[in-house]
Amino acid sequence: MPFNGKTLKKAEKSYLIKIIKSGKSKTRCNELLMKKFGRTIADRNMTRFARIEGLKFKKMIDGRYSGSEIAKVRGLWLLNSPEKERVEALKGRTVSGVSDKIRHLTLSGELKDGLRDNIKSDLGNGESITFVSKKYKIDKSYVSKFSDSLKESRVEIENLRRWEETDVEDLLDHIEQSQKRLLAVESEQHVANIKITTTNKYVALMFLSDIHLENVNTDLGQLRKDISIIRDTKDFYVGFGGDLIDNFYVGPHKEGIVEAVVPPKAARLAAGKLFKTIGDRLLWTIIGCHDAWDRDYADYNLPEHIARKLNIPYLGHGGDINITLNKKGKEESVLYSMHARHKYRGSSSANGTACCKEILKNIDPKFDIVAVSHNHFAEIKMEHYQRKERVFVRTGSYKKEDRFSNMLGFEPNDHDSHIPVVILNTENKNMKVVQGVNNASELLRALNK
Ligand SMILES: [Fe+2]
């Protein structure tokens, strides 16, 4: 049968039927014929051949392009591509592959400027996207995107609120200044230097702590008696080691509330009055765990408040106290180096003063006296330890007992005979230990006679 003035040979005919049946497009069929037999068939003859043989050509690229359209698009892309890409495309890329490539290039705006300008100009002249799409054989959706990119669209927030760099600089200044101002009104100190000048040869120092004032089991009667004895005994001083009130309303252990005889505000007021009575005999205050609940939850600190009222050092959870004793008329004074804190690791009921030795080991070996509170048992002992005489103190409590201590099987406290007191020589470095405020008062009076 003649095609384009030529007759297909038998081999060509059967090959063509085979590739059309396999779903190839007309363009692809011609590519394959060229490769195999060195010639192609005109497009219209190819269509006619297929119709006679009852065959159908595959529709290309989701039905939107015919093979010839793709060929034109391909040509367009080839025209617009650099030589290197053209060579690559001709090296066996399929028509659909080339078509995808041109979609990509069109999307990327890589068409030659001239073509872009033409499209821009057509769109500017009011031509429709469909018209432009057909005219340049470019997919309508890409023309639409290109058209959108040409339109001006802008969002402006008219009252956007922002800060300037200088505002942030000011903020840094503000933080720095606030830090300085807050620290300026901070009264916590870690070292207290206290000088006592007296005509007496001896002074006494009582370690008062763990009062838990409003607790039903606190022996306030004994405490008031002891304070009275201290007031009546010259050169009898007091250091406070924390836990002034129970404060269970504020703290996490709500079960303790049932032991309170008054609410926290009343307890604080009463504590203030009590410490006012101790007055100038009180040398420092330390915060205890129960006092710290106020500080942590309400930024209020009762031991610090009392220290400010009485003009004495507030040592936070604990600190160093250097007591210089100066006997009137004597040139040389005597320095006692001390460390007192509410609690410290290493506490043990079998060896109550072990934590004092831990302080010597971990904080400083220089201290003559180390006092630790919190565990509510009273103990004071002199020991020749690491080449010098030391006094180790566990400060006890005026709270006789509570549910917790009962549960653990501790004996109730007996403050009258247990409260630890150290007696210090003002002329030569020499310490004596005694328990019970009344005992200490009698001993001090006798020594100073
Ligand atoms: Fe306590």
Ligand SMILES: [Fe+2]
């Ligand atoms: Fe405590």
